[in-house]
Amino acid sequence: MTFIKKHIYIPAALILFSACKPDIKTPALTKGSADFSRYISIGNSLTAGYADGGLYLAGQQVSYPSIIANQMKSVGGGTFTQPLFDAAQANGSGYLTLAGLTKTGLPITANVTSNLAIRDSIVFFGHKTILYTKYTGGDINNFGVPGIKLNDLNNPYYGNLNGFFERLLPGNAPANTATSYLQFITAKPFTFFSNWLGNNDALGYATSGGAGDLLTDTLVFKSYYQQLITALTSNKAKGVVATVPDVTSIPYFNTVTTGAVLVGVQQALPQANIKALYINALSSPSASGYYSARPATSKDLLILTFNTGLLGQPVAAAGGLPYGLTPYTPIDNQYVLDQNEVILTQTYVNSFNNTIKSVAASNGLAVFDAYTFLNNIKANGLLEDGVSLNSNYISGGIFSLDGVHLTPRGYAIVANEFIKAINSKYGSNIPLTNITNYTGVKFP
Amino acid sequence: MMKKLLLIFISLLPFLAKSQGFQVNLFGEKQIGMGHTGTGLAMDGAAVVFNPGAVAMLPENYIQGGISPLVFQSDFNPSGTNTQYHTLDKKAYPFSFYGAFGPKKGIWKLGFGVYTPFGGLADWGQTWQGRYVLESLNLKAIYFQPTLSVKLSENLSIGAGFVYNHGSVDLTKAIPLSYANGQDGQAELTGSGKGYGWNAGIYYKSADFTAGFSHRSQVTTTISGGNAIFTVPASLQPNFPQPNTFSATIPLPAVNSIGIGLYPTKKWILAFDINYTSWSVYKNLEFDYSKTTSILTNTVSPRNYKDAYTFRAGAQYKANNQVDLRFGTGYGTTAVADGYVTPEAPDANRVYLTGGLGIKFTKQLDLDLVFEYEHLMSRTQTNIESQLSGTFETNVFIPGVSLAYHW
Known part of the structure; x- marks a missing residue:
């Protein structure tokens, strides 16, 4: 038993260890050269x-x-x-x-x-x-x-x-x-x-x-x-x-895509032989440009809230042509960022x-x-x-x-x-x- | 002499910059007390796992059982914060049971072992920052090993055993899909499976020292038909079909061990072991589901573990005829490469200290008590797969008790 007396630190150390959870030293939180008081x-x-x-x-x-x-x-x-x-x-x-x-x-x-x-x-x-x-x-x-x-x-x-x-x-x-x-x-x-x-x-x-x-x-x-x-x-x-x-x-601008909408319209109206959506688009990338109809491409961005149910509806002012599907009845400017x-x-x-x-x-x-x-x-x-x-x-x-x-x-x-x-x-x-x-x- | 050896041993450690993953290594209370050494010793029935070759050299027949209730305390500090998340104080109960029988002075012995070489118990709770990576994991492997050992001469013996593994897993994690009340979705994978392997060893005994080498083979364990339970908001449940099952295969790696025992005086036993664990077989953690959808796909998580070493030293001092004192230490290199550290096994290089007390109640009955403290070094990592970034540090506390009857 003299051994234990001489080496009491062994059991003592073990008991000490068991008391401590790991505690990571985290970096000090400082305000640096700024003052965040208000x-x-x-x-x-x-x-x-x-x-x-x-x-x-x-x-x-x-x-x-x-x-x-x-x-x-x-x-x-x-x-x-x-x-x-x-x-x-x-x-x-x-x-x-x-x-x-x-x-x-x-x-x-x-x-x-x-x-x-x-x-x-x-x-x-x-x-x-x-x-x-x-x-x-x-x-x-x-x-x-x-x-x-x-x-x-x-x-x-x-x-x-x-x-x-x-x-x-x-x-x-x-x-x-x-x-x-x-x-x-x-x-x-x-x-x-x-x-x-x-x-x-x-x-x-x-x-x-x-x-x-x-x-x-x-x-x-x-x-x-x-x-x-x-x-x-x-x-x-x-x-x-x-x-x-x-x-x-x-x-x-990236959820309702012209490609996906076109496929949707083509599936809904298979007899109509639809080739493109038409949009009212800006002629040049400048504030002085004018708007005219052209077929939509993947670079034209329809807005998330665009109601695709409008597409193909007859437009009375254009002789009943279908909305969004002809150059005479393009999708309105407000629905598309061309x-x-x-x-x-x-x-x-x-x-x-x-x-x-x-x-x-x-x-x-x-x-x-x-x-x-x-x-x-x-x-x-x-x-x-x-x-x-x-x-x-x-x-x-x-x-x-x-x-x-x-x-x-x-x-x-x-x-x-x-x-x-x-x-x-x-x-x-x-x-x-x-x-x-x-x-x-x-x-x- | 012992002190000198220990010093040399420890002074080597910093140069071995490279442990263990899911290894548990709690095989026998006597050996734990001596720093988990035992490949080169014939201490008791635990030789069945430490070195089947040494079983035939046991002077007596043994039947023994032990349990080591362990507490795994891990701490995580997310990068850029002063927040610390601690694992919940859950206890795991690795156990061992051994028998070794043979004719008195015979050249052979039969052994049997039931032990838990691999496992993991980490419960981080459902609110910590890494819950989408892991909430809790309870992994168990129980090996059943019948063994035959034969003395080839007075100095040399060999042995081998067959291993059957019963493995089980229970993993939970949060799914980052919110209910209307802000609660997360939950995933739980629970199942069990089996695997097979073998182990073998050779043991040499001379007047001055004993030595041994042992090999435990890889045990590839397959879990199939486990329950895959996904709880998500009702509108998303069709993406997570229920009921569902999963299968997964985990290669529990081979371990090669070499050890030596020295007997400088009648009172002292010194032992040194080196283990080499072939963790590099653990490349990926894959879960395959019986029903998949565009959202719920089979997963392959890279693990890319690397082989790991452990260096161990221990001693037993015979204080008197009734009491043995034991102590030991060791150092293990991590199995987990940088970028692959996960909360399921926040592995790092580790160091441990052990101390034990052996009490001989009668000539036939030993009571062994042991306590181990293990520390996994602080490790700051960003996991490649999850981008969970921060510092892990872990302490493990392992008391143990066993009874051995020998005749």
């Missing part, structure tokens, strides 16, 4: 947490700025207040849900129309604006306003044109406002910002098939972007900005992004290149934590039911990309969020 987020619907064709409480709660802010808490981030809808009006503007799948796997969507936060609507200079229940919860950090363009930055009456912005302002439209978005976001001090404005300056044109909206002039974009960043950095705040995604990287419109939009987006990157560089800001990131996902998909994601409608897991905005998981992925950009620019170590805690499309 973070604000500037942007449009993506920033607001818009999804499934609407802004609603559950979407707001997983907005990417709120995810970023939550991660910033471990490196000195403060509270982050969002203009949330009340629980009683949780469905906000209303939104789409997936009601089921057809036997061939096509989605059946339904509108959520209960518990909305719609209070009224006005017509302002011929523009109908839906008004929502006012947000009354005090100072906010998330300034995301669905539908806003950079072009709207200095419009003092913007509240009369956008109910999501009006909702945040103290007075009621149309008599209220005279507060521009830029004045509104810079009214209270802040230490850090994210800015993802600019998408709608191209997307508004694109989603209307080039028919219902205009591209923002590139020089106007440059001037406003410079003005915005100057204002945001005037109090020494640091920040991160994001580029504008390629509009063709989203399922809104090849030249695509090129035109891309030219503008590239110019916008050059502006964004150069202004960011000259102001020492971090950049999340959403353009490159989303194009990479479109080309290669994204594999993370055993989840295989891609840009496909519904099955891809990133884009929500409207084909433009993201799912909670998509927003979490974007939040991580912002965080990586911030960390690499400012030497901070904000922890990444766990994307598996956020859902993709929900199925019945």
Whole structure:
């Protein structure tokens, strides 16, 4: 037994070991050269947490700025207040849900129309604006306003044109406002910002098939972007900005393809000997082009919401010729982003992004290149934590039911990309969020 | 002398930068206490697995059984975070049972062994970040091995056995398809199967030392007709037909072992073993389903394991006529190449320490107690197949107890 006495450390060591679970030494979380104590987020619907064709409480709660802010808490981030809808009006503007799948796997969507936060609507200079229940919860950090363009930055009456912005302002439209978005976001001090404005300056044109909206002039974009960043950095705040995604990287333009629709029409009308779909297309990739009918190609992008049931219907104004199937009855401009419109939009987006990157560089800001990131996902998909994601409608897991905005998981992925950009620019170590805690499309 | 040898042994380790995957290696409490050495020894009935060649050299007949309830505690830190996920404290119960019988002073002995050379129990729970890769895995292999061993001379004996394996698997993982309430879909694969193999060994005994070599063959184990249960939202269920079955084949690798025993004084036994496990046969983990769809396809997951070594050293000190003290250590190289580390076997190079106590109740009855601590080194990896990225670190705690009756 003297052996045991002499070597008591052997059983002692074994007992000690048994008490400790493995504990990995993780890198220290630091704020680097940035100050996250009051973070604000500037942007449009993506920033607001818009999804499934609407802004609603559950979407707001997983907005990417709120995810970023939550991660910033471990490196000195403060509270982050969002203009949330009340629980009683949780469905906000209303939104789409997936009601089921057809036997061939096509989605059946339904509108959520209960518990909305719609209070009224006005017509302002011929523009109908839906008004929502006012947000009354005090100072906010998330300034995301669905539908806003950079072009709207200095419009003092913007509240009369956008109910999501009006909702945040103290007075009621149309008599209220005279507060521009830029004045509104810079009214209270802040230490850090994210800015993802600019998408709608191209997307508004694109989603209307080039028919219902205009591209923002590139020089106007440059001037406003410079003005915005100057204002945001005037109090020494640091920040991160994001580029504008390629509009063709989203399922809104890649789901209903001309090829698949043509095959569908040919199968439905086998006697008609249909060779092509006809569209009303832009003659050249410039704003001065004109529209005329021509056969559709695979480079013309039909929008997700195009009602294929219109095809082949007799058009009375053209002597009863079938809709979309003759040069005299082309598919309307608003349903298709044709090849030249695509090129035109891309030219503008590239110019916008050059502006964004150069202004960011000259102001020492971090950049999340959403353009490159989303194009990479479109080309290669994204594999993370055993989840295989891609840009496909519904099955891809990133884009929500409207084909433009993201799912909670998509927003979490974007939040991580912002965080990586911030960390690499400012030497901070904000922890990444766990994307598996956020859902993709929900199925019945 | 022992200390010196141990030092040399340990000092070699850092140069052997390269273990074990699903190997369990809990074959006998005496041998565990001595750092899992035993290929070059004839300690007791566990020789059936350590070296069938040594069974004929056992001085007595043996019947014995042991159990080693182990706790596998693994930790995962996702890259870019300070979050840590721990496996749930689930206990596995590897066991062993041996018999060795022959005529007194005869030249032969018959042996029989039931033991659990491979297995895995990792339960990460249903909420951790890697749940789409794995929630839990419970893998068991139970080998049944009848053995014959014969003395060729006073110094040399050989032996061989036939192996029947009964294997079972129960694997669960989440499917990234959300219900309306945000819950994930679930997959569970559960089934059992069998495989065959053999083992053989040769044992040499001289006045100064003993030595042995043994080979356990590969045992390719096939599970067929296992239940494949997929729970997904109703609108997607047609893509995951139910009921469904799966089949899978897992090659449990061959192990070659060489060992030596030294007897510097009447009180001391020193033992050294080297094992070489042919893990490189484990190329892919494949699941074939009886019903597939465009969404549910057969899967081939590359594993690309590589052969692994273990270096072991141990000693037994006879404190008095009733009590033996044992201790040992060892180092194993990982079987899993970079890029292939998975939560099912977060493998890494490993080191272990063992300590044991043998108590002779009577001349015929031994009680052996043992405790092992095993540490798998911290390993930071991005898995190629899943892109699950982060650091794994694992501790294993293995108490054990056995009773041996010999006459």
